[in-house]
Amino acid sequence: MLKVPVLLIAFNRPATTQQVLNAIALYQPTVLYVATDGARKNNESDEVKCKVVHELIDQWQINNPSVSIKKLYQQNNLGCGVGVSTAINWFFANEEMGIILEDDCLPNASFFIFCQTLLYQYKDDNRIMHIGGSNFIEPKMKVNNETYYFSIYPHIWGWASWRRAWSKYDFEMKRFEELVSLPEFRQYYNDEVFINTKNKSLDTWDAQWVYTMLINKGLSVLPYLSMVINLGYNENSGSHLSKVPKWYSEKVYELDNIISPEIIGQNSTLDKYVFNKVYKRGITYRLKKIIGKSIFKDS
Template sequence: MNDKYQASSAVLFIIFNRPDTTEKVFGQIKQARPARLYVAADGPRTDKPGEQLLCEQARNITRQIDWPCEVKTLFRDSNMGCKNAVSSAITWFFENEEEGIVLEDDCLPTDDFFRFCDTMLEKYRHDTRIRHISGCNFQHGKKWGTASYYFSNLTHVWGWAGWRRVWKDYEKELFQYHVNDVRPQLETLFTDRFIVDVWESIFKLVKTGGVDTWDYQLTFLNFFNNSLSVIPNVNLITNIGFGESSTHTNDVNNINANLPVQALGNITHPLYILPQKQADIYTLNADFDIASRWKKYNKPKYKAKRWFKGLFK
């Protein structure tokens, strides 16, 4: 008899070519026993020998349904790449569901992750201030407030939940946003010039197709709509995908690789719905190495160069 928490929300499971991590994550999904499961898989790359077999092995793992469950699949025959494959899978999911949970094949959830997502999806279903629910926490033990979660301007996608009402505005090419407008808008969110510099550079990279990803677009969508994300005060997701076979998380020594998880306990809610700016700065400082940028900026030789340039303005 399964005495684990049973998820009430639909789950989208996005897989590709890693049967080892797929099996571990699917094992947790099996424990949660969602009544509706969507599985999306990108196709193998023709220039990668052996990848077709790996993709098929990963897909076979998700066929091991041993609980009452309505299953829908979106298996691609050819490779679409991360940006197109993942974004189209999420679009497909939200075309069928008003809300739900999204897991990729390297994001290993705790039992509490499903309970947390179910609770947040219901509580903030009609609150348009809240546009994203994260399962991961990058505060490395630091807690913000006494509630079970805090609010953030950032959008973490290592195990998350959301609503159709948000995803309907998603556009992978960022057509409605223009490069010249971005920096002033980012400066209303972040006061640190180097944080703005990095986000501006990322925006340009995404806009020009210089990076094959889907998630920054969701981040910018939420930035430019003055949105809040829900972040648990303990980590509920371990990314087990760091390594050479990963598309984006190659560095096994990354501070966020294989983060430990904790028990959530009884869920309590914050009184005030405001972003924890210092929590976001902590995360961005680690991700963007802001402290080193400021240290270099404040070196005497760089100060002298800026002073000299200022003479001719």
């Protein structure tokens, strides 16, 4: 089975970027795509840190000559919404499928094999739109020998997808009225984040990905046991909040093998648990710390 391309989305965090680059080096993808946003206006600290990030990438390229590397370096700061979505658009314009990592999402070795295996396995299954590497359920909730389950939540702390799925991405959420009428939307989401995204008072990209999946009735593959650590809680840059939520755990697990569920369909019990534990909370808390905590910021 061929290894798959990886997209690294970075900004102004050299320390975490180096850790993620080290993890990618162990996987040795076919191609590494690197997209970075430009420094914020009149922000000298950004300028210095963004330059260091680019130097780290140059050194990674020297140290990993067998990996082809493609770069998309923005000269100006595009911000969270346009910046990240532009990077992913670029990635899938060039690749049929691949893995996406932000510069503070540190995966273990199993994450890459998990994504690679399932990218090929569900390549032609239009029901599956997203593969996540993290989860917020308790390990004790794993009651069978299966490695993963199906969800409507597209967790993005390390994830993978296909061009066929991302091609449906709608940044403007043109069918917004249809979204808010969906029963599953009312049951599993608070509409405030989507309203604020729609009216442009919130600059993000991931609410639109959730919207895209809901409108198209897409499913996510989520592991029972997380394989990605979020390094961003200890960072003061980007668009993160510093407070670590009570439900978050840095414990990650390596996989011995990958066992698929016999039936493809939403595990509503686990989704409801995650909603009550995590997503039911306030808009800023939920968006910044659960799905969205995107790394590009324009202010």
